[in-house]
Amino acid sequence: MIATSASAEGLGAFIDASPSPFHVCATVAAELEAAGYVRLDETRPWAGDVDGRRYVIRGGSLIAWDGGDCASPVRPLRIVGGHTDSPNLRVKQHPDRRSADLATVALEPYGGAWLNSWLDRDLGLSGRLAYDDDGAVSYALVQIDEPVLRVPQLAIHLSEDRKGVHLDPQRHVDAIRGVADAEPLIDWVAARAGLAPGRVLGWELMTHDLAPSQLIGTDRELLSAPRLDNQGTCYAGLRALLDAERGAQIPMLALFDHEEVGSGSERGAASDFLVTVCERLVTGLGGSREEFFAVLAASFHVSGDMAHATHPNYPDRHEPGHRIAVGGGPVLKVNQNLRYASDAIGEAEFALACRRAGVPLQRYVHRADLPCGSTIGPLTATRTGVRTVDVGAPQLAMHSARELMGAADVPMYSAALQAFLAG
Ligand code: ZN
Numbered sequence: 431m432i433a434t435s436a437s438a439e440g441l442g443a444f445i446d447a448s449p450s451p452f453h454v455c456a457t458v459a460a461e462l463e464a465a466g467y468v469r470l471d472e473t474r475p476w477a478g479d480v481d482g483r484r485y486v487i488r489g490g491s492l493i494a495w496d497g498g499d500c501a502s503p504v505r506p507l508r509i510v511g512g513h514t515d516s517p518n519l520r521v522k523q524h525p526d527r528r529s530a531d532l533a534t535v536a537l538e539p540y541g542g543a544w545l546n547s548w549l550d551r552d553l554g555l556s557g558r559l560a561y562d563d564d565g566a567v568s569y570a571l572v573q574i575d576e577p578v579l580r581v582p583q584l585a586i587h588l589s590e591d592r593k594g595v596h597l598d599p600q601r602h603v604d605a606i607r608g609v610a611d612a613e614p615l616i617d618w619v620a621a622r623a624g625l626a627p628g629r630v631l632g633w634e635l636m637t638h639d640l641a642p643s644q645l646i647g648t649d650r651e652l653l654s655a656p657r658l659d660n661q662g663t664c665y666a667g668l669r670a671l672l673d674a675e676r677g678a679q680i681p682m683l684a685l686f687d688h689e690e691v692g693s694g695s696e697r698g699a700a701s702d703f704l705v706t707v708c709e710r711l712v713t714g715l716g717g718s719r720e721e722f723f724a725v726l727a728a729s730f731h732v733s734g735d736m737a738h739a740t741h742p743n744y745p746d747r748h749e750p751g752h753r754i755a756v757g758g759g760p761v762l763k764v765n766q767n768l769r770y771a772s773d774a775i776g777e778a779e780f781a782l783a784c785r786r787a788g789v790p791l792q793r794y795v796h797r798a799d800l801p802c803g804s805t806i807g808p809l810t811a812t813r814t815g816v817r818t819v820d821v822g823a824p825q826l827a828m829h830s831a832r833e834l835m836g837a838a839d840v841p842m843y844s845a846a847l848q849a850f851l852a853g
Pocket of ligand 1: 660
């Protein structure tokens with residue numbers, strides 16, 4: 431395998447530092463800055479300042495590229511894509527409640543959260559606060575890694591048949607924060623961010639599992655962590671960008687928020703974020719709009735999102751003949767009904783990248799009688815016209831508050847992305 435700086439321990443540390451999409455961007459940005467990347471501001475002209483190492487953040491989304499020192503405007507892009515968000519429980523607008531003489535917080539599921547997995551966990555809070563900054567709106571990130579919330583299960587003796595309960599997303603996922611009357615939750619969170627009560631006027635606040643990521647198993651071959659979907663790709667893609675040798679093409683990392691809720695926002699994969707960054711990059715290098723279209727046509731996007739490893743207790747839920755092994759290497763995802771964007775050319779491109787990286791390749795097909803999930807690949811392909819292949823790394827328990835993957839898959843996945851970026 432080619433040399434890579436990616437490791438399972440490194441992914442665990444990345445995840446623990448990044449409880450929200452905004453924190454994923456901050457964690458990635460810190461690594462990029464340490465490697466000499468400079469942040470560009472979307473609200474200002476970029477002309478003349480797009481070659482070299484640059485990145486831009488739009489909310490919980492981030493795009494970075496290494497333009498090198500060759501200022502030709504017609505170099506194709508090699509893009510590794512991923513998403514920064516993960517399913518979780520988020521704070522409602524009027525969160526403060528009392529029920530059964532307890533102080534509770536009203537929460538709402540975000541994305542396809544596997545609700546049962548959020549019960550009986552000590553939860554922290556993170557996200558961003560928008561506040562009154564002398565009459566203008568500014569925002570601050572907040573990360574509270576303390577056990578402040580808990581959604582307790584119903585006792586088994588109180589369930590109707592002792593076989594489990596159906597969880598209603600409206601009634602059954604509010605969290606307990608204490609017993610006595612407490613100050614409003616938003617004021618309490620604002621104080622933790624150094625903001626006086628009443629200054630916070632908007633928020634995107636979410637819960638996270640506080641148990642640290644760790645290697646588990648008798649031989650420590652597995653990584654137990656939250657948010658592997660899809661911080662596994664954010665981390666592997668970041669290490670790939672930082673490790674990749676510079677070729678004739680421009681390597682780019684594109685990480686999008688809001689994938690878990692359909693990608694339809696100003697910063698989601700269905701937005702204009704990627705296509706406008708690409709156009710401003712080409713025109714900023716002196717290229718024409720004609721040359722911008724030529725660059726898009728010659729570019730390639732590896733859309734990374736986690737893949738379903740074959741579950742040992744449910745092998746019948748998987749397509750026969752397509753076992754996806756934990757520790758078996760990166761996964762190519764193909765769906766005839768285009769839930770994934772992969773086509774023959776993309777399949778071959780990624781298979782070649784795996785060969786160059788010296789890692790095995792696994793091929794995933796979803797059972798035809800089960801609904802297949804989708805990801806950012808078909809959306810960015812539709813939006814940009816850039817050739818796209820959907821890939822991932824194998825994991826179990828996708829969308830659980832606590833997920834599981836093979837430690838060996840982290841460096842193999844990053845090495846494959848690195849080989850792709852190097853062209
Ligand atoms: Zn995902």
